[in-house]
Amino acid sequence: xxxxxxxxxxxxxxxxxxxxxxxxxxxxxxxxxxxxxxxxxxxxxxxxxxxxxxxxxxxxxxxxxxxxxxxxxxxxxxxxxxxxxxxxxxxxxxxxxxxxxxxxxxxxxxxx
Amino acid sequence: xxxxxxxxxxxxxxxxxxxxxxxxxxxxxxxxxxxxxxxxxxxxxxxxxxxxxxxxxxxxxxxxxxxxxxxxxxxxxxxxxxxxxxxxxxxxxxxxxxxxxxxxxxxxxxxxxx
Numbered sequence: 001x002x003x004x005x006x007x008x009x010x011x012x013x014x015x016x017x018x019x020x021x022x023x024x025x026x027x028x029x030x031x032x033x034x035x036x037x038x039x040x041x042x043x044x045x046x047x048x049x050x051x052x053x054x055x056x057x058x059x060x061x062x063x064x065x066x067x068x069x070x071x072x073x074x075x076x077x078x079x080x081x082x083x084x085x086x087x088x089x090x091x092x093x094x095x096x097x098x099x100x101x102x103x104x105x106x107x108x109x110x111x112x
Numbered sequence: 113x114x115x116x117x118x119x120x121x122x123x124x125x126x127x128x129x130x131x132x133x134x135x136x137x138x139x140x141x142x143x144x145x146x147x148x149x150x151x152x153x154x155x156x157x158x159x160x161x162x163x164x165x166x167x168x169x170x171x172x173x174x175x176x177x178x179x180x181x182x183x184x185x186x187x188x189x190x191x192x193x194x195x196x197x198x199x200x201x202x203x204x205x206x207x208x209x210x211x212x213x214x215x216x217x218x219x220x221x222x223x224x225x226x
Contacts, residue, residue, distance in 0.1 A: 004154070031212055031213070035217075041219070042116075042203070042217040042218055042219045042220060043155075043203070043205075043217040044217070045214045045215070045216075048212050048214070050212070088154060088155065090155075092213065098143055098145075098160065098162070098207065098209055098213050098215075099145060099157045099160045099168065099171070100145075100155075100157070100215065101157070102147075102154040102155040102156075103154050104153055104154040105153075105154050
């Protein structure tokens with residue numbers, strides 16, 4: 001498809017793991033990113049993965065990449081109230097033309 | 113250090129008026145991007161500047177939209193004869209265009225066209 005797709009909403013209990021999924025468009029995309037947008041704040045890069053990797057771990061964050069299915073996921077372990085935000089996946093399709101294609105964003109809500 | 117700044121933070125205008133939005137990138141960042149974020153939607157690419165190369169304007173939605181950048185510094189996005197569908201948050205980002213090329217985003221300008 002032409003669009004980067006994400007589920008719009010996810011609710012998770014505090015302390016559980018959150019898994020946010022994304023289907024991107026171009027199997028030749030070089031970098032895939034997860035950005036976080038908190039209320040009233042700009043987007044911040046949370047993590048990224050290069051296309052020759054299938055997994056990347058960074059503290060509570062685990063990124064999984066399935067190039068065959070063009071599927072990217074972000075797992076947040078031990079989800080905390082501070083993780084409440086909108087999470088956007090993005091792909092860099094064309095190394096040399098650095099514009100990003102973003103998904104619609106997943107709003108993560110933490111249930112106390 | 114200073115991040116990406118944008119002004120104004122909010123702009124309310126009447127349909128048919130022109131608006132100018134400003135972006136100050138991080139010093140030394142050669143690449144600058146403009147995106148649009150409509151309510152409840154993802155970011156939509158508008159335009160990309162890289163150094164002195166010709167900008168990539170492929171995302172501009174109509175000829176009412178234009179942008180300029182002076183060297184590797186300030187950029188302005190101009191929307192002429194604004195329409196209600198132009199209402200959105202306009203985000204600017206800059207990057208070094210190296211490595212994994214993290215884009216650093218400004219806080220955005222919220223444009224409301226009445």
